[in-house]
Amino acid sequence: MTISLEDIETLLLLYKYKSVEQVSKEMNISDGTVKYRVKNIESFLNRKIVKSLGTRKVEFTDYGEIVIEEFRKIKNILEKLKVYGEQMTYEIKIASGEVAGIYFLPQIAKAFKDKYAEYKINIEVLSTLDVFRSLEDGSADIGFVASINFDEIKNTLSNYRVIRLVKNKLVVIGKKGSLRKDKISVKEILNFPYIGRKYNSGIQAEVRKILESEGFSENDLNIVYKLDNSSSVINAVIEGIGISIVSFIQAKRYIEAGLLDYAELDTKVESYLYAIDPWKGKNEIINKFINFTINFIIENLNI
Template identity: 30%
Template sequence: MDPKISYFKTFVTTSKTKSFSKAAKKLGITQGTVSNHISTLEKYFDTQLFIRTPEGVELTPEGQILYESAKKILELIESTRQRIKSLHEYPEGTIKIAASTTPGEHILPSIIMDYKREYKDVDFDIEITDSKRCFKLLENGSVDIIAVGYLYNKDYEHLIIGKDRLVLIVPPNHRLAKKGVATLSDIMKEDYIDREEGSGTREVIIKALNEKGYSMMDLNVVMRLGSNSSIITAVSEGNGVSIISEIPAKKAAEAGLVKIVPIVDLDLTRYLYLVKGKKLKNPSAVRSFWEFLEG
C-alpha cells in the first residue's frame, strides 16, 4: 500500500518526539495507528526507519534520509496549500464568458464592475452570441460561464441574475401605438420581425405561443435578425413589429424610435441566468466570482 501524506506527518512527529506514545498523543491518534503508519513506510521504502533504545526510538541512517525528505515534502504541501488559499482570496487571470444579447449588453457590465472593485486582478473576456451557442461553448469548455435568458440545459449549476419581460414594439405612428394595447390576434395580422434561431428570446416566445395553441408559423415573419438593436432599427423604419426584451425596448422608446404596446393576452416574463461550466479554465477566479454573486 502506498503511504498517505498523514503517514509522513506521523513519521516526522515520531522522529521529533522519539516516542510512539508521545507522537500518538500529540497527533490525537492511537499508538497502534502510529505503529501502522511507520510499518507502512518501512514496507514502502523496504528499510528499517527506527531502532529502539532505553530512552525511546532513534532514527536509522535510512530513517534520517527519509526524515529530511519528509520535512521538505510536508513543507512543500503546506506552501502549496497556502498559495492555493491565497489564490482563492486574491484571484487573478481571466474568466471567459459567453452571453446572449440582453444579459450580455444590459446586465453583466454592472455586475462585473461591482466585482472588479474588490477583485482588480481578474479580467473578463465576453463573447455575445445566441443562447443556444452559449450552451455549446459551455459544453465544450471554451468558456467558464454563460449568461442567458433561456436554459437549454438544466444540468448545470446556475444563478438568477435578473428578471426580464418581453414586450411588443411598433413604429411610433403605428395603428397599435394609437390603440394603446394589442392582442395576439393583432400581432398575427402584422409583418413580424423575428430573432434568429437559437435566441433565448425566441424560445420564450415559442413557449408562450405553444401554451396558447399556436406556433411561430402563425406569425407573418418577414425577416430574422440577430440582435435587439438591429430589430429596433428595422421596426423604427416601418418594416414590421417585434417582441424583444423590455430593457432595450424602453431605451428605444425613450429615444422616440419605437412605441411599446402591452400585450393583454400573452405572458412573456422570463428570468436571466448565469450558468457555470464543468470544465473551468480558471477555477479559482470563477469560484470567487460565483461566491461574490451568491453573497
C-alpha cells in the same frame, strides 16, 4: 509524526547562527522550543542532525548538512508558491446571451473585479443555443440566457443548475406613432409585418412559447426579416419595416429617447433571465460570482 514549516525554519536558522540562544531570540521562542523542534525533526527522519545542542557552538552531522540543503530547497519552493498564490488570477469564462451579456453583465463584472482583484472575467456574447454548446464542451464556466425553451436542450438541462435571476419583461415595439394601444394581444401581432430573430435566439424561443400558449406557431407571424441581433431588429423597427417583440431591457433607452413606441404584450407567459451553472453548485468560484450577481441585481439594477 509530522514536521512543520516552523520546524524547518528553526533548523535553518540554527544552521545559520550555530546558536540555540540566537535562534530563540530571533524567533521569540524559548531555548527549549528550539531544541524540541530539532529533536522532532530528528525523530521524524530517525537520524541525528546535530552532534550536540548543549554546546555553545552547534555542530551538524554530515547527514545534517544534507538535510539543511534539502530544507533550503523546500523553503524556496514554498516561498515561490506563496508569491505565486498572491499574484495568481482566476479566470471566469462567461458565455452569455445578448440581454445579459450587453445590458448588465459588464457592470456586474466590473464591480466583481473591483472587489476581487484576483479574478479575471471574460464575457463572450453568443446565441442561447451556442451558450449551451459552450457549457457542454467546457469552453465556458457559466452561462446566462433568456430562455431554456429549446428542444435541443430538454434532455441535457438536468446536467445544469438553473438559477432564475430576474423577470425579463417582453414588449411589443413599433416605429414612433405606429402603436395606438397600451396593450396588444398575441392575435393582433399576426396582422403586422414582423421582424424576428434567428431560431437560436433566446428571445425568439420565448416568442415561440408565447405563440404556442395562444394556439399559434411561428409560421403564423408575418415575418419580413429574421435578424441576428437585437440592435438590428430595433433599427429595422425604427425605420418602420415592421414591429417586433423584444426585452424591455433592450428597448428601454430607445423608448426613452423617443425613437420607439412600445406596448405591453397581453400574455400569461412569464419570461426570465437565467444563470446556467454546469458545476451544479460544486465550484466555489462560480458560486461566489452567482451570489454576487444576484445581490448586485437586487441592490443596483432596476430591471
